Amino acid sequence: MSEAHTPDVGMGPAEPIVSHHYRTREQQDETALIGMWLFLAQEIMFFGGLFVAYAVYRYKYPITWYEGSAHLNFTLGTLNTVVLLASSLTMAMCVYSTQVGKWKQQVMYLVSTIALGVVFLGVKVIEYTDKYNHGLMPGINWDPDPGLFTDPARTQLFYVMYFIMTGMHAFHMIIGFGIGAVFIYLCAVKKEYGPNKYLPIEFFGFYWHFVDIVWVFLFPMLYLISSP
Numbered sequence: 001m002s003e004a005h006t007p008d009v010g011m012g013p014a015e016p017i018v019s020h021h022y023r024t025r026e027q028q029d030e031t032a033l034i035g036m037w038l039f040l041a042q043e044i045m046f047f048g049g050l051f052v053a054y055a056v057y058r059y060k061y062p063i064t065w066y067e068g069s070a071h072l073n074f075t076l077g078t079l080n081t082v083v084l085l086a087s088s089l090t091m092a093m094c095v096y097s098t099q100v101g102k103w104k105q106q107v108m109y110l111v112s113t114i115a116l117g118v119v120f121l122g123v124k125v126i127e128y129t130d131k132y133n134h135g136l137m138p139g140i141n142w143d144p145d146p147g148l149f150t151d152p153a154r155t156q157l158f159y160v161m162y163f164i165m166t167g168m169h170a171f172h173m174i175i176g177f178g179i180g181a182v183f184i185y186l187c188a189v190k191k192e193y194g195p196n197k198y199l200p201i202e203f204f205g206f207y208w209h210f211v212d213i214v215w216v217f218l219f220p221m222l223y224l225i226s227s228p
Contacts, residue, residue, distance in 0.1 A: 011194035062228035068158030069225035077223040087116035098198040114180040
């Protein structure tokens, strides 16, 4: 084994852990993997319902959807896309560092992932604040300038979908922060995970990548609507 892949001392258990109700490590890992994919499947169904509702209304009101999208901040949306893609990279590097037993890199990449997520939410706060200040927040402060939209009532529906979809995405990110904070403690203080125990980190990576993929769909759906 080369020096680059030499596990750090004290990182994770010395031997693979197999719970008493499993016969082999492979059976245990396969069971956990199936459970994680089932969890992600129900998350896909949840966001899939929102995507279908969005698609139906966009088909019915193409001009309304175009006008609503035109007043979103494309620059901030693009910035957030880059930030989340970067966080997926650092998350993947965290998983790899765990598998090869590199403790310092594991912690560094995990902290970087959470930090990039915080940046993403910070940008969303800026966007939400701007919408509130311009009277484009349905149910709270809906008072767009006269003549801004062809049909303000229908355009409000676009922003309802915008805040629901991006808000649920942000909520999933906040959940990720909580899970990530626990992993940072277990990795940085306990050195809990390493080559013989890395699935929990890998599954957190699955969750984080899923949240990022959802945004990859949300960005063009909301920010890149062309003129009908």
